[in-house]
Amino acid sequence: MSTQTTGLRELKKQQTRENISDHATRLFLERGFDKVTIADVAAAAQVSKMTVTNYFPRKEDLALDLSEAFVQSLARTVREREPGESAPAALRRAYLAAVAEHSPVIGFSGPAFARMITDSPALTARLREFHDEREKALAAALAEEAGAGPGDILPSVAAALLGGVHRLLFDETLRRTLDGQDDAEIAAALTDHIRTAFDTLEPALGGYAVRAAGG
Amino acid sequence: MSTQTTGLRELKKQQTRENISDHATRLFLERGFDKVTIADVAAAAQVSKMTVTNYFPRKEDLALDLSEAFVQSLARTVREREPGESAPAALRRAYLAAVAEHSPVIGFSGPAFARMITDSPALTARLREFHDEREKALAAALAEEAGAGPGDILPSVAAALLGGVHRLLFDETLRRTLDGQDDAEIAAALTDHIRTAFDTLEPALGGYAVRAAGG
DNA sequence: ACATATTTCTATGTCCGACATAAATTTATG
DNA sequence: CATAAATTTATGTCGGACATAGAAATATGT
Structure with a gap:
């Protein structure tokens, strides 16, 4: 219940999120946003498609992080x-x-x-x-x-x-x-x-x- | 080649277009835009789905005619x-x-x-x-x-x-x-x-x- | 009027994003 | 270590956008 835990879980989530975002950004810049599918991003980041969707409900949010x-x-x-x-x-x-x-x-x-x-x-x-x-x-x-x-x-x-x-x-x-x-x-x-x-x-x-x- | 033809074809196109648009508008107002599929519109207007798509490349254009x-x-x-x-x-x-x-x-x-x-x-x-x-x-x-x-x-x-x-x-x-x-x-x-x-x-x-x- | 060419409509199928659900895996807690 | 909670995965459905080929309707020239 206490929130003082190191948050190994939180850390891994952040890493996963950044990992996905980085691969996505790279692919988008290489091939263009509409030429990259969520499946491509998932494969590059080595996670499942649903994980990508869980972190970034809309595909556009993968590209616009600011x-x-x-x-x-x-x-x-x-x-x-x-x-x-x-x-x-x-x-x-x-x-x-x-x-x-x-x-x-x-x-x-x-x-x-x-x-x-x-x-x-x-x-x-x-x-x-x-x-x-x-x-x-x-x-x-x-x-x-x-x-x-x-x-x-x-x-x-x-x-x-x-x-x-x-x-x-x-x-x-x-x-x-x-x-x-x-x-x-x-x-x-x-x-x-x-x-x-x-x-x-x-x-x-x-x-x-x-x-x-x-x- | 000449464009002076009465345009029976043009007339029918306009009618088809308006027919589709009318049914679409009615359905959208009844159920809401996102609850009506293009297939629903096509069925109501008694044309094929592709015909709807041909006249209105985007679904949104079915609702925003002005x-x-x-x-x-x-x-x-x-x-x-x-x-x-x-x-x-x-x-x-x-x-x-x-x-x-x-x-x-x-x-x-x-x-x-x-x-x-x-x-x-x-x-x-x-x-x-x-x-x-x-x-x-x-x-x-x-x-x-x-x-x-x-x-x-x-x-x-x-x-x-x-x-x-x-x-x-x-x-x-x-x-x-x-x-x-x-x-x-x-x-x-x-x-x-x-x-x-x-x-x-x-x-x-x-x-x-x-x-x-x-x- | 008839044959031909052109345009329009239809049938079919693919692709992909969004979403729902349940199972499996990982992490936290007592 | 067992149990609870959260996260990730696997699988499937739905709908819009799009491509293509073929059918149907209309226009045109003789």
Whole structure:
């Protein structure tokens, strides 16, 4: 009953999960997502098909492992920002930082990965779903901070605008990656786009959700 | 070779297509999208399964028939607006008009239809895809009007903001429909939300894409 | 009107992801 | 060490997407 056990079981589960994920990622990048079956992954990882399915209920989740960080990224940035900073300002800052370090969470993933996604309708659809969840999480963060009532739509509007911009920036990163541009080149272009986008948004949301000094 | 033939064949194709679509829609509303198989639709329409597949390559297309109008709606509004009107102003006007007439294109579809969509992951995913295509079509319309070069991101940014708002309004319509609110009630709430959303956008895009008087 | 060509529909079968179930194996606990 | 719990495996079903060949209906030219 006590949870202080070493968790040999937990350890093996993690290993199994990572083993499956690693083989899957390798196969997907080699042959493309839709050309690899779950059976192929199971054979490569030397487990049964059902084990793959148990760990990754959807095949798409085998390829998109960063989903949790991705979905929470915007909401977390807003929640953890410094007093006196507005939500849009925090998101701009965080995005610029992510660009500087070529973070995969905003789409820096290399041509093979980018091609894997765009070549697969299933993965593209799953990515859209993540965009949606990310926007909803952001809306929730904004609403909770504003102490908004159920009828208050403004946090959702702000999240829709900011979410729209982030969707666009992600797509742009993927597009340029597929174009063969290198990370530095993409980063430079993105920096420009961020300015365009957030400067456009500034008059609309610049004063929105400024964190009070009292915290 | 000539295309002037009456098209008895064309006529029958249209009839077959509509026959299949009608039976499918009825079954979906009765039992839910995921509880009806293509075989069920084929049996009800008294055609073979392959015929259903031939007319509707994806099962989702059997349920979402307004896709073409939906995808083109924003781009069309922008292209057909009067001289002197900005793109956001035209979209606000068009949306208010659609609300007034309870247009299904913006989500007025009745509880059964709304439930059919939200209960089905496949349909929800397809709807997201349509949102994306709609935004891309809008971006194209804005870019072509601005005579934008390939590196110009501003039309895409504007489309992302406007697309984000439209996504939100659609979801809100669906949500309220599922909540059991009647069309008049939803229309009233939406009218408010439109004001909030577009007034928020106004300082950002109010002067954007004002159609020149010269046409 | 009839033969021919073209298009459309049907019949059949394969593949694969998702899912359900039960058995077997491994790990934890007293 | 025995028992309980969790994990993995084996097996089978279902449905959507797709490929292919053949049948049926329609159009076209003489």
